[in-house]
Amino acid sequence: MEDEKLYYSLQETMAQTGLPSSTLRYWEGQFPQLNPRKDGHGNRYYTLDNIELIKRIKYIRDELKITRIDAIRRELSHDTRKSDSRQRATAILEKVKQELLEIKAQI
Numbered sequence: 001m002e003d004e005k006l007y008y009s010l011q012e013t014m015a016q017t018g019l020p021s022s023t024l025r026y027w028e029g030q031f032p033q034l035n036p037r038k039d040g041h042g043n044r045y046y047t048l049d050n051i052e053l054i055k056r057i058k059y060i061r062d063e064l065k066i067t068r069i070d071a072i073r074r075e076l077s078h079d080t081r082k083s084d085s086r087q088r089a090t091a092i093l094e095k096v097k098q099e100l101l102e103i104k105a106q107i
Helices: 010-017 021-030 048-062 069-077 081-106
Strands: 044-046
Touching (some): 010 021, 010 048, 021 048, 044 048, 048 069
């Protein structure tokens, strides 16, 4: 298990979420709870909570097909235990898929 850091750079966050920086910056303006720390040079540093929120927004947009920002905000504000369970299951299945593809490539 890799060590968890307190803060992740924009590049690390992009790698973990699969989203471009332009989307991350846009979402910062649309979702007040997404508020990464910025240093004196304007570099963004995201917490694990920020990254989980980004993944949740992405899941709502891509998997639940909710694309309007106001609708995503509503979805985030609701009790989303079912949504969270589906998101975790999707993430696990994606990881298993990647591992199987790696095994297949070695055969």
